[in-house]
Amino acid sequence: MEAYLIDGAIVLIATLFAVLALGVWIGAALMLTGVVGIVVLPALFPQFNEFPVEKVMGTAVWQAMASWTLAALPLFIWMGEILFRTRLAEDMFRGLAPWVQRLPGRLMHVNVFGCGIFAAVSGSSAATCATIGKMSLPALLSRGYHRPMAIGSLAGSGTLGLLIPPSIIMIVYGVAAEVSIVRLFIAGVIPGLMLIVLFSGYIALWSLLNPSRTPPRDPPTTLAEKLRASAGLIPVLLLILAVIGSIYGGIATATEAAVMGVVGALALSAWSGTLTRASFVDSLMGAVRLSCMINFILAGAAFLTQAMAYSRIPAAMASWVGAQGFHPYVVIAVFTALYIVLGCFIDGISMIVLTVSVALPVIQAAGFDLLWFGIFVVLVVEMAQITPPVGFNLFVLQGLTGENIFRIAAATAPFFGLMCVAVALVTVFPGLVTWLPSTMLGG
Amino acid sequence: MQGLRRALDALYLAGGVAGAIAIVAIGALVLVQVLGRQAGFHVPGADDLTAYAVAASATLPLAYTFRHAAHIRVDIVIGRFSGRSRHALELLVLAIASAVALLFAYACLDTLIDSWTFGEVAQGMLAVPIWIPQIPLVFGSALFALALVDDLVVAASGGEPSYRRAAERSAQERAAEEV
Amino acid sequence: QARRWQMATAYPDGNFHTVNIRAFLKEVEDGSGGRLAITLHSNASLLRMPEIKRGVQTGQVQMGEILLSAYGNEDPMFEVDGIPMLVTNFTQARVLAGLQRPYVQRRLERQGLTLLYMVPWPQSGFYTNVPVTSLETLRGTRFRTFNAATQRFAQLVGATPTTVQVPEVPQAFATGVVNAMVTSAATGVDVQAWDFVKHFTPVGFTRTKNAVICSTRALQQLPADLQRLIRDAGERAEQRGWELAQEQERTRQEELARRGMIVADPPPERLMRELAQIGETMTNEWLAKAGEDGRKLIEAYRAAIARV
Numbered sequence: 023m024e025a026y027l028i029d030g031a032i033v034l035i036a037t038l039f040a041v042l043a044l045g046v047w048i049g050a051a052l053m054l055t056g057v058v059g060i061v062v063l064p065a066l067f068p069q070f071n072e073f074p075v076e077k078v079m080g081t082a083v084w085q086a087m088a089s090w091t092l093a094a095l096p097l098f099i100w101m102g103e104i105l106f107r108t109r110l111a112e113d114m115f116r117g118l119a120p121w122v123q124r125l126p127g128r129l130m131h132v133n134v135f136g137c138g139i140f141a142a143v144s145g146s147s148a149a150t151c152a153t154i155g156k157m158s159l160p161a162l163l164s165r166g167y168h169r170p171m172a173i174g175s176l177a178g179s180g181t182l183g184l185l186i187p188p189s190i191i192m193i194v195y196g197v198a199a200e201v202s203i204v205r206l207f208i209a210g211v212i213p214g215l216m217l218i219v220l221f222s223g224y225i226a227l228w229s230l231l232n233p234s235r236t237p238p239r240d241p242p243t244t245l246a247e248k249l250r251a252s253a254g255l256i257p258v259l260l261l262i263l264a265v266i267g268s269i270y271g272g273i274a275t276a277t278e279a280a281v282m283g284v285v286g287a288l289a290l291s292a293w294s295g296t297l298t299r300a301s302f303v304d305s306l307m308g309a310v311r312l313s314c315m316i317n318f319i320l321a322g323a324a325f326l327t328q329a330m331a332y333s334r335i336p337a338a339m340a341s342w343v344g345a346q347g348f349h350p351y352v353v354i355a356v357f358t359a360l361y362i363v364l365g366c367f368i369d370g371i372s373m374i375v376l377t378v379s380v381a382l383p384v385i386q387a388a389g390f391d392l393l394w395f396g397i398f399v400v401l402v403v404e405m406a407q408i409t410p411p412v413g414f415n416l417f418v419l420q421g422l423t424g425e426n427i428f429r430i431a432a433a434t435a436p437f438f439g440l441m442c443v444a445v446a447l448v449t450v451f452p453g454l455v456t457w458l459p460s461t462m463l464g465g
Numbered sequence: 466m467q468g469l470r471r472a473l474d475a476l477y478l479a480g481g482v483a484g485a486i487a488i489v490a491i492g493a494l495v496l497v498q499v500l501g502r503q504a505g506f507h508v509p510g511a512d513d514l515t516a517y518a519v520a521a522s523a524t525l526p527l528a529y530t531f532r533h534a535a536h537i538r539v540d541i542v543i544g545r546f547s548g549r550s551r552h553a554l555e556l557l558v559l560a561i562a563s564a565v566a567l568l569f570a571y572a573c574l575d576t577l578i579d580s581w582t583f584g585e586v587a588q589g590m591l592a593v594p595i596w597i598p599q600i601p602l603v604f605g606s607a608l609f610a611l612a613l614v615d616d617l618v619v620a621a622s623g624g625e626p627s628y629r630r631a632a633e634r635s636a637q638e639r640a641a642e643e644v
Numbered sequence: 645q646a647r648r649w650q651m652a653t654a655y656p657d658g659n660f661h662t663v664n665i666r667a668f669l670k671e672v673e674d675g676s677g678g679r680l681a682i683t684l685h686s687n688a689s690l691l692r693m694p695e696i697k698r699g700v701q702t703g704q705v706q707m708g709e710i711l712l713s714a715y716g717n718e719d720p721m722f723e724v725d726g727i728p729m730l731v732t733n734f735t736q737a738r739v740l741a742g743l744q745r746p747y748v749q750r751r752l753e754r755q756g757l758t759l760l761y762m763v764p765w766p767q768s769g770f771y772t773n774v775p776v777t778s779l780e781t782l783r784g785t786r787f788r789t790f791n792a793a794t795q796r797f798a799q800l801v802g803a804t805p806t807t808v809q810v811p812e813v814p815q816a817f818a819t820g821v822v823n824a825m826v827t828s829a830a831t832g833v834d835v836q837a838w839d840f841v842k843h844f845t846p847v848g849f850t851r852t853k854n855a856v857i858c859s860t861r862a863l864q865q866l867p868a869d870l871q872r873l874i875r876d877a878g879e880r881a882e883q884r885g886w887e888l889a890q891e892q893e894r895t896r897q898e899e900l901a902r903r904g905m906i907v908a909d910p911p912p913e914r915l916m917r918e919l920a921q922i923g924e925t926m927t928n929e930w931l932a933k934a935g936e937d938g939r940k941l942i943e944a945y946r947a948a949i950a951r952v
């Protein structure tokens with residue numbers, strides 16, 4: 023890699039850290055870093071070109087925001103806000119509680135399984151995290167569950183939205199790498215379930231080792247009481263079935279399913295008698311604030327991405343890996359490290375489009391299957407969602423809890439470690455990825 | 466001064482309400498598409514309108530969201546300071562963010578003017594001139610810049626910025642939620 | 645010191661248009677003796693498809709690739725190659741491209757853009773789960789539409805027009821949100837259509853073109869010999885592109901068959917007759933909005949293909 027690229031990368035990283043540490047709002051901090059990339063870098067190093075900054079910024083923000091694919095995000099967030107204002111989440115937790123008394127970690131597993139199920143509806147990690155978090159966090163915290171663990175398991179499990187189909191990131195990769203999206207979707211299922219098992223296993227283990235940090239058990243109840251409490255699960259189950267059914271029944275596309283969720287949530291809210299003018303307006307304005315916060319960061323990230331694309335730094339990093347002649351496993355290890363570093367600063371979709379042109383030939387030369395690499399990329403993009411300073415699940419949870427992102431990231435670190443384990447497992451056993459699609463579709 | 470304060474607050478709230486209308490519009494447009502397909506009719510250009518509504522929902526409430534302390538930041542450093550030094554830091558942060566927001570608003574306006582001068586027309590089934598759906602971007606970003614400059618002026622004259630008051634309120638609400 | 649240009653395209657690296665662009669850029673770079681370097685941003689990594697033209701106009705990039713017929717809303721003369729069944733083979737497509745070029749050139753020039761070359765897409769065909777024996781087969785289907793022309797076509801055959809964005813096509817097909825679409829065999833291979841659909845009926849339909857454009861001002865700032873070099877390389881890229889498109893039309897269709905799809909080549913005669921009628925209707929509708937220039941173009945085209 024040429025020296026000016028490394029120097030340029032250092033300037034950008036230093037700028038981003040300095041502005042963020044100062045306490046500038048994240049979207050604005052990303053924009054400012056982009057301005058440095060487009061205006062200051064060419065002034066410092068003549069190898070970088072100059073571009074009209076206002077044109078680049080305007081186009082970047084417009085093309086990122088006027089996006090049909092983004093429509094699902096505010097809708098799912100609104101759905102979460104509506105459900106939060108009903109008693110449904112509370113009923114659901116009361117229904118589940120008696121059944122998980124003997125399971126170490128008890129209701130904490132709701133984060134993992136809730137996100138796992140919601141991931142089958144939503145293609146985005148932020149939407150998964152926001153929707154489940156809005157409902158489960160207050161319920162868990164009011165019951166006295168360990169706060170960092172509740173937050174960390176939610177941030178980690180929210181990333182399942184990307185690995186379990188449908189998935190926006192798989193679509194982006196599939197189009198760029200010309201890999202079948204249907205196959206990618208199927209290939210994500212087993213690694214997704216594997217992550218669920220890893221996450222749940224960790225929660226159980228942690229609870230066994232830290233019994234004092236789990237709230238005391240409820241008094242034992244009779245089977246009849248358990249069943250009566252479980253009736254509270256029915257409405258939520260119906261809602262989930264309706265949304266998943268609308269996708270797999272051919273009624274709605276994955277993006278459109280979000281509106282089925284909103285309609286279902288409104289219907290449940292009306293049925294349970296919590297839908298009032300005030301609760302409707304509250305839920306809507308709550309959705310406005312949370313989705314506007316996320317979109318502002320997305321807009322800043324889109325502009326910073328353009329600055330990175332002009333600088334060619336991500337592509338140069340990927341081509342450097344290719345030029346070293348590493349052993350295949352080393353290639354994967356280095357790519358994992360590279361994507362983890364990139365993932366600290368740019369969002370997942372940008373990571374893919376900025377590197378595939380250079381990364382795919384390297385990967386093919388090392389003897390890896392592009393379908394397999396797609397799942398690998400999704401896993402590392404998932405990791406990018408929870409690494410500071412730019413990690414969208416961290417932002418969502420900061421929005422929900424008010425904790426700062428570094429503390430949230432620290433709580434999420436064990437789950438980050440489990441994802442590293444998952445990457446190692448799919449690298450050593452590629453069949454975890456390729457077996458299901460080749461069994462179902464042949465070839 | 467009171468009148469100006471009320472007018473500005475009403476303006477920010479209007480941006481938030483417009484964002485809410487945009488989200489409802491996204492839902493309605495997508496729903497009509499889903500139902501229409503079942504009934505065998507089709508709304509031409511509904512997907513483009515949806516995309517424009519997403520852009521509107523993302524930008525119009527920027528100022529409203531800011532005033533409610535819902536834009537997030539890393540307060541790991543600034544949170545350690547209090548009193549006069551904290552005030553100075555907030556002023557610096559507000560000045561930086563105001564500059565970025567002004568550039569952002571200018572970029573949005575410039576984009577709209579380009580679309581106008583190039584006579585650019587949407588490529589989908591609705592042949593709308595692109596500058597029209599770009600109007601919310603200009604309004605939203607301008608309102609955001611105004612809100613930042615507003616708080617910069619308030620803080621510079623010794624007052625408490627809106628987002629700090631809102632942050633305290635929402636911290637209390639959250640505490641109440643969890644109990 | 646070497647000048648550095650930026651170029652944007654929305655298509656992935658494996659697409660034959662992108663492969664052709666890379667060869668074109670290499671020729672320019674090698675020929676310039678190190679005086680001009682052009683960085684290609686593929687995959688929409690810098691600009692999305694609809695923003696590429698304005699990107700060239702505003703100086704964010706100096707060069708870009710656009711789908712010409714997408715600009716039909718701006719001026720009908722851009723979208724004449726998007727009229728179904730107007731051209732039914734490559735010879736006709738070449739004739740139309742030659743006649744359309746001056747109109748396109750003039751309009752782009754007014755916007756500060758220079759047309760370097762145009763390359764067509766291979767013919768399109770219907771993707772369905774049942775064999776298409778006549779247009780009756782398409783009646784009542786949920787037909788994927790992506791522009792005004794396909795929308796009108798769906799209406800004319802009595803299908804339900806359904807808007808599904810490119811990325812969601814595979815899933816929409818697999819779950820039945822759409823059950824018919826029209827696109828090229830090349831795109832079918834790109835999305836691996838055999839994973840979700842059975843039949844491919846290549847009918848010609850359209851051979852729309854991609855255009856590679858550059859900023860006139862940026863071009864004129866180059867020394868005259870470099871300008872010449874770019875234009876000459878563009879001409880060679882056009883030749884190469886037409887050959888690639890013809891080769892793709894054959895090999896990609898073979899690939900679909902090899903992967904187990906049933907390819908109806910040649911398509912049923914009845915279907916082609918009915919399609920020709922619809923094409924006639926849509927040509928007339930286009931003429932109604934394209935005015936004097938449109939009438940001249942179509943007359944010249946009809947006269948020319950009557951001769952070949």
Ligand code: NA
Binds near residue numbers: 140
């Ligand atoms: Na998902």
Ligand code: NA
Binds near residue numbers: 366
């Ligand atoms: Na990150």
